[in-house]
Amino acid sequence: MKLSFKKTYKFAVKSTFYISLFSTGFVLLLVTMIFDYTSKKLWLFGIVFTLILYLFSFIVLQYRVERFIYRRVKKIYDEVSLLESSSFINQPITTDMETLTREVRKFATDKKLEIEMLQVREEYRREFLGNVSHELKTPLFTVQGYVSTLLDGAMDDKTIRKKYLKRAEKGVERLIYIVEDLDMITKLEVGDLNLEYSEFDIVELIQNVFDLLEMKAEKKKITLAFENYHIQPNFVRGDKDRIQQVIENLIVNSIKYGKKGGLTEIAVVNLTKEKVLVRVSDDGEGIEKQNIPRLFERFYRVNKSGSRSEGGSGLGLAIVKHIIEAHKEKIYVESEFGIGSEFSFTIEKV
Known part of the structure; x- marks a missing residue:
């Protein structure tokens, strides 16, 4: 030196x-x-x-x-x-001792902040690896159990063989679903996923998502509806498929955590001349305040046992956040425990 x-x-x-x-x-x-x-x-x-x-x-x-x-x-x-x-x-x-003291103090403060940041990242890394392990282990063990049972002699019974193969297939599908979501979120984070911009009617897109999730909502007697019954077409600019994925993930979450016989409402609001706000609200169980800052972390679950029983990869909200940020837009969340939750995001208006 x-x-x-x-x-x-x-x-x-x-x-x-x-x-x-x-x-x-x-x-x-x-x-x-x-x-x-x-x-x-x-x-x-x-x-x-x-x-x-x-x-x-x-x-x-x-x-x-x-x-x-x-x-x-x-x-x-x-x-x-x-x-x-x-x-x-x-x-x-x-x-000059005063200058030296100031420099050393600043150096020590910077190092302390760096160490604290590394500790946070290390904690996040350990938690992430643990969550990935858990998410992959469950379907893997399921598939292994059914295949082992078939190999041990159950394969000779056609009824059991068909039933177990179907269950093993579901386990494989869940594995593929998790891996595909992980691949997508990795591409979003490093900026490798190219967005294909086009102009489309956001209201029509939401209606298509309603149709796709109608049966899923019906199982819990949850009504999917627009906040304004006389809503007019509203054209926006973005990647249509990715925005559909965002809306689908938000509505699926509202169904997953919604109460039986509840309501999920979508509002499309002209926020400014350049922006449209899409709001997804439900009257479900809501989210406690301490959990809100971590909602968009990968594999983070508010109710770990309950949400795992509902299925999903645990990456939905993380993907939503990255897709919206890839559009250079913002996503917001408001929730009150026991009353319901509201997720909203902006998108460029045509």
């Missing part, structure tokens, strides 16, 4: 001034008490003595300060350089 040495003269100047002031005053006092000098000679002696003493003291003090402090400060910089903080290494070495 190449170090540049930034000198500071403040300490030497002030210290020399105090030494010279005291020494000159003391010497002049002694001279007037012991010797018989005229005022003119006394003043001349005082000035010469002060100048010589000041220069000598300054040189000695500055040299000693540089030697004394520099050696110790250099050790600090050398030790800090082991941590490879380029912003700190590139700073010139200073013998």
